[in-house]
Amino acid sequence: MNSNKMELATIGGGCFWCIEAVFREVKGIEKVVSGYSGGNAPGKPTYKEVCSGLTGHAEVVQISFDANIISYEDLLIIFMTSHDPTTLNRQGGDVGTQYRSVIYYHDAPQKEIAEVVVKELxxxxxxxxxxxxxxxxxxxxxxxxxxxxxxxxxxxxYCSAVITPKLAKLRNLHADKLKNTAVGS
Structure with a gap:
């Protein structure tokens, strides 16, 4: 019997490589896709165009997750503690509107949960x-x-200097929410 309750979340907090690497380790995550959202330029943007800062797009990831394993609220708590949500248009050395901290909600309940999580944190x-x-x-x-x-x-x-430390922080803060990454698993 398959009891998956698959949902989507779309978030951005700096370089999408970082956010993608974090969520690939979380239990209940089926798929993580790097991409772009929130812009106003016509057509599908390219990485070069988004990096110019002129399209208005943010680097984001779209996450397919099983809500029976991880809640949207827990997913957002992991997100909010795996980047700095207090820096406008910046994460470390990555600067520009394309690196903004953003939660793109898919429906009214996600919007409400996002607002509560931000307020609580x-x-x-x-x-x-x-x-x-x-x-x-x-x-x-x-x-x-x-x-x-x-x-x-x-x-x-970039990976060893920026992403590897983020993953160590993730393992420290949210070990109970992570997939079993032990050798042989």
């Missing part, structure tokens, strides 16, 4: 949370070479 940060909460209009899948980037490029400088 605000006291854990010294600075105000600037995470945008907006309705998802269109999601564009990023180019193939961006998909599963960390797994395919762990030795690359």
């Amino acid at each position: 605000k006291n854990y940060y010294d600075n105000p949370i600037v995470t945008e909460i907006s309705a998802l209009e269109t999601f564009y899948e990023a180019e193939d070479y961006h998909q599963d980037y960390y797994a395919n490029n762990k030795a690359q400088g």
Whole structure:
């Protein structure tokens, strides 16, 4: 008997390589796709166009998850604690509107949950949370070479300097929500 309750979440918090790597480790996540959303330029944007900052798009990931295994609320808590939601249009060295902290909700219940999570977490940060909460209009899948980037490029400088520490933080804060990554599993 299959009791999966599959839902979608679309979020962005800096480079999509980082967010994708984080959510590939979380229990209940079936698929993570890097892409772009929230822009106003016509047609499907390219990475180069989005990086210019002129399209209005954010680098995001679209997550297919089983809500019977991980709730949307827990997913957002992991998201909000795996990046800095208090820096406007910036995550570390990544600067520009394409790196903004954003939750694109798919329906009214997701919007309500996002608003509650942001409100509940605000006291854990010294600075105000600037995470945008907006309705998802269109999601564009990023180019193939961006998909599963960390797994395919762990030795690359950005991956080892930025993503590997994020994953260590994830394992420390949310070990109970992660897939079993032990050898032989």
